[in-house]
Amino acid sequence: MNILYNRILGGKTGVRGLLVMAIVLLICIPCALNPFWVNLVGKYLCFAFTALGLALLWGRAGILSLGQGLFFGLGGYCMAMFLKLEASDPISTKIQSTPGIPDFMDWNQLKHLPALWVPFKSLPFSLFAVVALPTLVAFIVGLAMFKRRVGGVYFAIITQALALIFSLGIDGNQGYTGGRNGITDLKTMWGWDIRTRHAQYILYFATCLLLLLSVALLQWLLSGKMGKMLAAMREREDRLRFSGYDVSMFKIFIFCVAAVLSGIGGALFVLQVGFIAPSLVGIVPSIEMVIFVAIGGRASFFGVIYGALLVNAGKSLLSDAFPQAWLFCMGGLFIGVVMLFPNGLAGGWDWWCKKAWPFLMPAARDRSVKQPAAEFAEVSTKGQNP
Amino acid sequence: MIFGYSLSDLWSIFVMQSFSGLSLFSVLLLMALGLTIIFGQMGVVNLAHGEFMAMGAYTVYLCSTIVQRHCPSLTPYYFLVAIVLAFCVCSFFGLLVEWSLIRFLYKRPLDSLLATWGLSLILQQSFRSIFGAREVTPVLPNWLMGAFNVTSTIQLPINGVFVMGLTLVLTLGIWFFLYHSRIGLNMRATVENRVMSGAAGINTKLVDRFTFSLGCGIAGVAGAAFTTIGSTGPDSGSRYIVDSFLVVVFGGMTRLVGTIVSAFGIAQGQSIAQFFMEGTMGKVMILLVVVVILMIRPKGLFASKIRS
Numbered sequence: 078m079n080i081l082y083n084r085i086l087g088g089k090t091g092v093r094g095l096l097v098m099a100i101v102l103l104i105c106i107p108c109a110l111n112p113f114w115v116n117l118v119g120k121y122l123c124f125a126f127t128a129l130g131l132a133l134l135w136g137r138a139g140i141l142s143l144g145q146g147l148f149f150g151l152g153g154y155c156m157a158m159f160l161k162l163e164a165s166d167p168i169s170t171k172i173q174s175t176p177g178i179p180d181f182m183d184w185n186q187l188k189h190l191p192a193l194w195v196p197f198k199s200l201p202f203s204l205f206a207v208v209a210l211p212t213l214v215a216f217i218v219g220l221a222m223f224k225r226r227v228g229g230v231y232f233a234i235i236t237q238a239l240a241l242i243f244s245l246g247i248d249g250n251q252g253y254t255g256g257r258n259g260i261t262d263l264k265t266m267w268g269w270d271i272r273t274r275h276a277q278y279i280l281y282f283a284t285c286l287l288l289l290l291s292v293a294l295l296q297w298l299l300s301g302k303m304g305k306m307l308a309a310m311r312e313r314e315d316r317l318r319f320s321g322y323d324v325s326m327f328k329i330f331i332f333c334v335a336a337v338l339s340g341i342g343g344a345l346f347v348l349q350v351g352f353i354a355p356s357l358v359g360i361v362p363s364i365e366m367v368i369f370v371a372i373g374g375r376a377s378f379f380g381v382i383y384g385a386l387l388v389n390a391g392k393s394l395l396s397d398a399f400p401q402a403w404l405f406c407m408g409g410l411f412i413g414v415v416m417l418f419p420n421g422l423a424g425g426w427d428w429w430c431k432k433a434w435p436f437l438m439p440a441a442r443d444r445s446v447k448q449p450a451a452e453f454a455e456v457s458t459k460g461q462n463p
Numbered sequence: 464m465i466f467g468y469s470l471s472d473l474w475s476i477f478v479m480q481s482f483s484g485l486s487l488f489s490v491l492l493l494m495a496l497g498l499t500i501i502f503g504q505m506g507v508v509n510l511a512h513g514e515f516m517a518m519g520a521y522t523v524y525l526c527s528t529i530v531q532r533h534c535p536s537l538t539p540y541y542f543l544v545a546i547v548l549a550f551c552v553c554s555f556f557g558l559l560v561e562w563s564l565i566r567f568l569y570k571r572p573l574d575s576l577l578a579t580w581g582l583s584l585i586l587q588q589s590f591r592s593i594f595g596a597r598e599v600t601p602v603l604p605n606w607l608m609g610a611f612n613v614t615s616t617i618q619l620p621i622n623g624v625f626v627m628g629l630t631l632v633l634t635l636g637i638w639f640f641l642y643h644s645r646i647g648l649n650m651r652a653t654v655e656n657r658v659m660s661g662a663a664g665i666n667t668k669l670v671d672r673f674t675f676s677l678g679c680g681i682a683g684v685a686g687a688a689f690t691t692i693g694s695t696g697p698d699s700g701s702r703y704i705v706d707s708f709l710v711v712v713f714g715g716m717t718r719l720v721g722t723i724v725s726a727f728g729i730a731q732g733q734s735i736a737q738f739f740m741e742g743t744m745g746k747v748m749i750l751l752v753v754v755v756i757l758m759i760r761p762k763g764l765f766a767s768k769i770r771s
Contacts, residue, residue, distance in 0.1 A: 245747045
């Protein structure tokens with residue numbers, strides 16, 4: 078019982094945060110908003126999965142990845158491939174020259190299903206791939222980078238390049254991936270129509286529950302030795318290494334967890350929104366995911382979820398009303414949050430709580446941004462090189 | 464016969480594709496030179512570098528518009544002035560950015576990366592608001608048009624030759640500046656050991672500011688050169704930013720020769736692969752190869768031999 082309370086639910090503050098979030102997501106939003114907006118919030122929550130992963134990776138471990146869109150896309154495309162295959166059964170595609178294959182393959186004169194697509198006819202395999210494929214890619218990338226002690230800015234640039242390669246590669250192979258339009262017209266999952274209002278609500282609640290579960294899992298993960306390791310890694314990585322720990326394996330593990338979270342977010346995105354396209358997985362969306370985290374407060378799991386919700390809602394509202402202003406706002410957000418509020422919403426909340434309700438803050442929590450020790454040291458090019 | 468082409472055809476393709484690769488090489492190199500000195504000097508990743516390039520290109524466009532409207536007789540000569548002006552505008556703006564933004568973030572390289580990305584978004588939208596979303600081309604002087612006919616099957620466009628000449632002059636200039644001037648000496652000293660340089664009486668903060676502004680100015684010249692081979696849109700800078708960063712990282716980050724070699728390799732590879740593969744796949748292949756090589760050899764081609 079104690080373990081459940083202290084480790085999984087995160088003690089008093091964790092329980093409070095989870096409860097507030099559950100009330101907001103499961104009760105307030107479905108009651109207060111119309112179905113269209115509930116569906117939109119569900120879409121934002123998919124990005125919140127990626128933000129959670131980044132909070133772990135960037136906020137807790139000090140590794141900034143600018144390529145989380147890659148994992149979001151891998152999860153999304155795995156799901157979309159299954160749904161597309163189910164949507165393009167021979168009967169509904171009988172007007173094509175080759176019935177039974179997705180429409181964009183037919184437009185590109187493909188005569189039969191590519192071997193890559195065949196396993197995605199089965200739902201269990203697709204769901205497995207949603208988790209396994211991002212893990213595998215993250216493991217390979219992490220192994221190559223962290224084993225050689227590559228980190229910091231360098232890691233950010235390489236992951237950004239990976240996101241670019243992924244989106245360009247999808248864009249360039251229209252016959253196999255749907256190209257720039259992406260995979261669209263998704264209809265059913267195992268016969269269950271995902272487009273009805275009823276299904277949208279079920280998917281929304283499933284997304285919320287999965288998100289809360291992920292937060293609890295991350296809290297459990299960080300309450301033990303892993304949390305101490307991450308704190309030590311962020312503060313003095315070299316000392317941890319001298320003490321005989323294999324720091325790189327911890328980093329690879331964290332990177333894989335973040336990738337899986339992004340992949341799940343991508344799959345849920347496809348289920349709720351009904352399509353996936355390269356424009357959702359490239360450089361720009363990947364770096365936008367980082368701003369959710371920066372706004373929310375990079376180390377706080379609850380903060381980044383609210384950050385993802387707020388930034389996305391702002392984007393939807395503003396880019397409709399003033400399309401010109403949105404990029405200015407986004408740019409201003411990047412600069413402002415980095416220069417003025419490096420602890421984001423969560424930092425502001427903590428500060429406000431301490432001022433207004435000191436009795437609510439039994440122990441002073443320290444969520445302030447801690448940079449790795451190397452970054453505090455005098456900046457030198459040697460510090461930048463891996 | 465290979466791929467259905469005869470050998471002499473293949474030779475012509477090879478020469479012309481390598482030449483178009485050389486134009487890409489020039490633009491990438493000019494971009495990467497600025498990035499290398501900024502990154503090597505201060506460890507700051509300037510994601511707005513592409514927008515500085517676009518700023519240079521728009522400066523040339525503005526000059527061309529003004530010249531066309533007020534004194535068309537100057538058309539043959541304005542371009543050289545415009546290049547210098549592009550350098551001045553961009554380096555001044557770089558100075559402003561360093562003073563107002565970058566200098567607060569030296570100790571947080573990841574945050575400076577995000578802040579410069581924000582700056583690039585703002586600049587992109589400003590270009591869109593000022594110059595419109597459509598791509599623009601300045602009126603080029605006549606002497607930049609046309610092509611040299613080397614043989615009956617090989618043609619080399621003059622603008623490409625001009626861009627290459629400009630790149631050569633600029634690269635030599637930077638090399639000379641870095642290795643044979645007092646300020647260059649200070650810059651190299653700061654790269655090698657910041658604390659000791661400070662102790663020896665070099666004002667490292669001033670050197671930083673100067674370096675950042677110089678790098679931005681070079682990006683402006685890259686943009687000016689870019690106008691002769693392509694049209695400029697609000698997002699044409701961001702199209703090159705990942706490529707140029709890969710060039711910098713691939714080249715080993717701090718040394719000029721590494722940057723030159725890697726820019727050459729990446730540009731030539733892309734240009735030749737683009738002929739044999741459709742669309743963007745050539746670029747994807749080359750970028751993938753570069754990333755894989757970087758994973759195997761993370762310090763790049765020419766790592767500087769200082770102990771970290």
